[in-house]
Amino acid sequence: MHYVLMPSLDIRRNLATEQYLLNQYSLEEPLILFYIQKPCVIVGRNQNVRAEVDLSYAKEHGITITRRLSGGGAVYDDLGNLSFSFVVNADHEAFGDFKLFTKPIIEALHAMGAVDAQVSGRNDLMIDGKKFSGNAMYIKNKKMYSHGTLMLDVNLEEVSRVLTVSEKKLAGKGTKSVRGRVTNLKPYLKEEYQTITTEEFRNQLLLHLFDAASMDEIASKEYQLTAADEEAIDQLVAEIYGNEDWVFGEEPRFTIKREAKFTGGLLEANISVEKGRISSIMIFGDYFGQKETKEIAALLVGCRYERSALEKALKGISIEDYFNHVSKAEFIQLLVD
Template identity: 45%
Template sequence: MYYVKNQRNGKEIHDPRINLAIEYYLLNEVELDEPILLFYINDNSIIVGRNQNTYEEVNTSYVDENDVTVVRRFSGGGAVYHDMGVLNFCFLTKDDGNSFRDFKKFTSPVIDALHQMGVEGAELRGRNDLVIDGKKFSGNAMYAKNNRLTAHGTLMFDSEIEAVVKALKPKKHKLESKGIKSIRSRVTNIKPYLDDSYQFMNAKDFRDKLLLYIFDTDKSEDIKEYVLKDEDWVKIEAFAEQYTANWDWNYGKSPSFDTERSERLSVGTVEVKMNVRKGKIEDIRIFGDFFGMGEIEDVEKDLQGIPYTREAITRALKDIDTQTYFGNVEIDELVDLLY
C-alpha cells in the first residue's frame, strides 16, 4: 500500500475543497500496483453526500456566520462536520466487484489500531458507523467508478462537538429511528477513550500513530509513499475548479416543487420532490443518504414523464436496477414513498 501526503511544497493542506479534489484525482487518474491511503484534516467545513439536498442538511446561518466551507463529495451517505480535530481517511483500490458497501473490510484496520491504543469498545455498528459505547465517532461512505473504488470516513478525534450540533440539520425521523433525541447525545470523540500514554496527542499526532499501526512498522521511513508532483497538482486544481470549489456543484439549483415526501427506508433516508401536471410526473428530484453506485439522475430521467399512478411507477421502477442506485431496497418501499 502507498501513502499519499496532502502536502504541497512541504506545507500540509487543510482546505476541504483541495483535499477532496486530491482524493478524487487519485481515484480517477492514479492507478498504482497497490492500494492507496490518504489522510487529511480540514478546516471548519461540512461535507454533504452526493445525493443530498445541501440546503436541507446545513444550518446556513451558522455556516455563513462562522466561515464554514460546504463541499459536496462524490459518495453517498449523510452530511458530516469537519474541523481540525477530525481526521479523515481514504482507501483507494481496484473495484473487485464484491467490496462496495462492505464497510467492515475497510474500517477493520482503523478499529484494530484503536484497540491497540486502548479503545476496546470501538466497533462497526449499523451499515456504516463506527461507535464507542454506542456513540458514533466515525461515518463512512464509498464511491465506485471505472473499476476503481474509494472507501473513506471521518474520525472524530478531538472535535468541537457543539459546532457539530449547530452546523448540521438532521432529519427528525432519522433521529427517531435511532432512538435518540439529538446529535449531541449520539456522538463522541476518540481521545477520552485512549490509554493515558496517548492523551498528549492532537489529531496530527493521532494520524502519525495510526499510520504506523496500519503499515505495521515502528519507523515512518518504512512507509511507502506516492509523492504528488507538479503535473498532479495541475489536474487537482482543475478538478477543484470544476467540482469541489464550484458553488453549483456544492449547492446546486433548488427549484420549487409542489409535492415533497421524505421517509426513512431500509437503505437510509430518501427524499423525493416532484411536480405533477395533468396526471404525469413533470419533474422529479431524489435526495438522500443512501449508498448508490450509479448516478441518481438516471433514475429521475426514467420516472420523468410517466403517469402519476401506482401501477406506472411500479412498472418504471421494475425496469430500473434499484439495487445499484439505492442499495438493498424493496421496490414497494420506493413506490409507497413516491405515491
C-alpha cells in the first residue's frame, strides 16, 4: 500500500486529486489518501444543495461548497476533521462493503483509546451512540474509492448551523441527509492524545495502518505528485469542483415558494429550477404595478438561480414599474435569500 498526504487545505483541490489518482494511478498496490480542509460543505452526488445548506450563512462565513462524485449525504468539514480515501481495484472489492474499508481505521482508533468505535448502519462510524464519520463510495473503469470523514475536533455548532435549511418551502427530488447526533473523537482518545493536532492524528493513523514506529520508516511508501499531475488536477478543479455548473447545475429539479410583505404589498414567487437554472417563475400578490409582471418572469427564465445572475438579468430594469414601492434589492432577496 502507498499513501498520499495532500498539502492543500482546499476541499475542491483535494477532491480533484482523489479523482485524478483514481483515473491515473496504476493500482498494483492499494492507495490511501489523507486530506484536511478549511471550513466547507460537501454534498453528495444526488443531492439538492439548497435542501441541505444554508447558503446565506455559508457565504457570510466563507464556507466553501462543492459536490463530490459519490452518493450519500452532505457533510461539514473544517480543520478539525480528517478525511481518508482508499483507492483500489474494484474487481477485488465489493462495492458498498463499508466495513471492509473502515476496519483498519476502526482498529487504529481502538488502539488510540476509542475502544467503542464501531461501524453502524449502512455507512456510518459511531461511538457512544453518536456519529463521528460518514462514508461513501464511487466506482469507475474497474477502480473505486471508499472515502470518509473522521471528526476529531470539529466545530459542532457550525455543523448544525450551516447544514440547516433556512425557512423555505422547498420540494423536489434528491437524496436527503440524515441529521443525527454527531460527536468528536478527541474526548474518547487516550490521555496522551488529548492535545493532538489533526496532522498528528493523521500520522498516528498512518503508523497503525502500516504497523510502523515512525514516519521515516514508511517514507518510501509516500506517493509524490509530479508537476504534470498538479497541472491536470488544476484543470479538474476549474472544470468540476470549483465550477458552479457542477455544484448547482447537477441539482435534481425542484420548486420553491417564496413570499414576503413589502411596503407595496404582498409578493409571492413560485419558482421551478432545473439544472441550476430557473425553468419557470410565477409571481402573485396584492401589489400594484404599471407594467405586466410576465415581462419580469420572461427575463428570469433560463437565468442561473443565484443572486449575481439575477442582478445581471435585471440590470437596467426599474422594478418599481412592476411592483410599486418594492426595490430591486428587496425583489432579488425575495427570490433567492
